[in-house]
Amino acid sequence: MATWTRTLTRPDGQGFRFDPGSFAMELLVSGGPGELRVFEELHAPDDLAAWLADSRLTATAPFTAADVRVTEAELHAVKELRDAFWGVARALAHGDDLPPVGVDALNAATAETPRPVVDPVTRALTWAKPITGTQVLGAAARDAVELVARGGVRECSASNCGLLFVDTSRSGNRRWCSMERCGNRHKVRAHRARHETEPADAQ
Template structure:
């Protein structure tokens, strides 16, 4: 599976691939603001370090979990950012105005960021290490600011399925992505439309 594409399970237990299109939206897949600990993936700093290895950040350069240094306070800040972003992303996807306090929270989180560099021994791109929790937070925040405050804001969308709340950044060339995943909601829509057409026969 491509980096940044996550295999997630729907309420029915069936797993499907989901590409959120951006790292800050990928972060939403680690939990949510509802306080339901069953869906929390980031229970400790080591969980976040392991999760980053397969994240969209690894598309820029590989990430070794041993190079990630997350303090407990940083993990709490990342989860608070994630929970705020969950609300903001859904509001923006609905073409509504986000709360100013929430936007300011995102702005404040962008203080630091991960630093790509050219490795002197190989000449290829790598992340400057150690990678801190504040840098991970800042990288997600800067990306969110770039999308929400930029010309790609209309590409931030919620899956059109009535029972799906996944949010993604449409990176397709035509800009016509409608579903979280064609293997899940897109396919269910096609099946429903097919049955509706044949029910009239």
């Protein structure tokens, strides 16, 4: 399955690539409720337009931020859906009961999505313009309810990382948000642990 990565920035300023695995999961890394508010990226409608133009939707057909129209009310609705999905996604990852209020919010937002259209001459696929905030809401909600139905949501195995992703690997055993970040840290710790025990093992 094709991947779609975003570059996230660590507290030390270093970036790493992260593939959340789906559009709804991608939306989660734009911010969230409670302690996640410090990661908020969607402060204004234009922020959502810019975020969307760098999202997985462009893998289906290219578009720019200028092709997106978002109102303040639509931005608020998208962020409310994102925050509700955080609770649902965490429950999925941990094997807990799903919060009914969160699932209801997802189900209620699935009505409208971006419309793919094809040029009759070039046969090129594109999106009907403008793409609205309500369509973004619907696209995220539909993807989220499909994830609830089929599962596969995981949480990074690192004890100090709360990133969630859909495991789309062929083996179905993805453990880390990114090998550049938590996967590499685990390898370094394991190497050091083996090195520290070598003298004792040799005696």
